[in-house]
Amino acid sequence: MTRTACQKKESRAMQHLQAVDPILGAVIEKITLEKRKPRTNYFQSLVEEIISQQLSGRVTDVITERFIGLFDNAPFPTPDSILARSDEELRKAGLSYQKISYIKNVSRAVSAGELDFKKFPALTDEEIIASLTQIKGIGRWTAEMFLMFTLGREDIFSYGDLGLKNAMQRIYGFRKHPSKKTAERISKKWHPHRTLAYRYLWASIKPSPD
DSSP states (O other), X not given: OOHHHHHHHHHHHHHHXXXXXXXXXXXXXXXXXXXXXXXXXXXXXXXXXXXXXXSOHHHHHHHHHHHHHTTTXXXXXXXXXXXXXXXXXXXXXXXXXXXXXXXXXXHXXXXXXXXXXXXXXXXXXXXXXXXXXXXXXXXXXXXXXXXXXXXXXXXXXXXXXXXXXXXXXXXXXXXXXOOHHHHHHHHHTTTTOHHHHHHHHHHTTSSOOO
């Protein structure tokens, strides 16, 4: 798909969201989303998602840079190169032992062929989530972020994301975070463009996670 075609597609999706949800539509009017850069290294994306868990964006960037630097500044280490390093060596990047174990779990799964990214285009969202969450260290939230921002799946709604709940509470005037039932009821209007709605909600409270 050409860049122009992508822009037209996103424009139609934005118009759909504005038509079905005036409250979200008012938010959309005030925000210009940053252009997303396509992710092609799926292994790298998963490792970076693990590194980012429970960390701010700035801290994540620092640790990720240190992590890559442990491997002679290669673009990104391979699963086998990570498995060849001791936990103590990887700790030098600032990673916890728990996250090191999670990263090595993903590395083993990819190295052994248990996690085959080539099959993902033919799989449904739930099939991909099931495949990823079999690996210790990858929960549903991480899998959903992978679907949104790496695979570019267009209709993902991640109730487990704190940023999403904070944004919905503020925008829709709830006194506290909406329940899952309430959030899903609102999000049904956005189908089949829930990922785009999520991006606008996220951008309304902080810089985009893209």
